Amino acid sequence: MKTLAVDIDNVLAASAESFIVISNKLFGDHITISDYNEDRQKMWCVDHKEAERRCEVLQANKYQKNYLPVYGAVQAINKLGKQYRLVLVTSRPKFAEELTKNWLKQHFDYNFGTIVFAGFWDNAKNSKDGHLRHKGDLFTQVGADIVIDDQLKHCEAAVETGIRTILFGDYAWNKANELLSGITRCIDWTEVIKELEIQ
Ligand SMILES: [Mg+2]
Structure with missing residues (x-):
């Protein structure tokens, strides 16, 4: 086999579709599917520290559960x-x-x-x-x-x-x-x- x-x-x-909805809700952004990027820092247009903070917030929300x-x-x-x-x-x-x-x-x-x-x-x-x-x-x-x-x-x-x-x-x-x-x-x-x- x-x-x-x-x-x-x-x-x-x-994931991307679901992620954007969750992320916009948490951080008040207006990101669309065409902005989606695995490089979160780039996608959010924030510095590394802020990107890390946001990732922690997302994880605390177990964001992938609802995909x-x-x-x-x-x-x-x-x-x-x-x-x-x-x-x-x-x-x-x-x-x-x-x-x-x-x-x-x-x-x-x-x-x-x-x-x-x-x-x-x-x-x-x-x-x-x-x-x-x-x-x-x-x-x-x-x-x-x-x-x-x-x-x-x-x-x-x-x-x-x-x-x-x-x-x-x-x-x-x-x-x-x-x-x-x-x-x-x-x-x-x-x-x-x-x-x-x-x-
Ligand atoms: Mg993939």
Whole structure:
């Protein structure tokens, strides 16, 4: 059975849409989906200290708990789970593990055996350039044959190690004039199912 490494945020969870609503409410901003950026400091237009403070406020509010699944993700995972070994590789910090597992249980029937938390933001030293890190080594470690991720940098890191990659979604942050050979964009789960030739 081949191994499919799947991302969580903006692939299984409609994170950006949900995040913006929650963030605007907490901080009184008017950020839209086209402003969304994994580099929170840039997205909020604040200094590093303020970005850290806001991240703490968000965490205290357990903001990821109320994310909705991406349209079609639940059905697609059920189908894919019959033909692939599915592992999750997420940039979420280790402390979000319990919340993430509960969220997955709440929305998905599939029992994800392996969930890797990249830890790009796990401590203050890392958090400053967490957005620059990629999952390349982690994909290799979990033995991924195929990767599904919405971030170009992770897809590019995967194809560099010879892993076939699906760039998920048509988002403001993953626009590209040209994709590296080995990367195929699928704008939604229907396209993923077609691309992987699942019945
Ligand atoms: Mg993602």
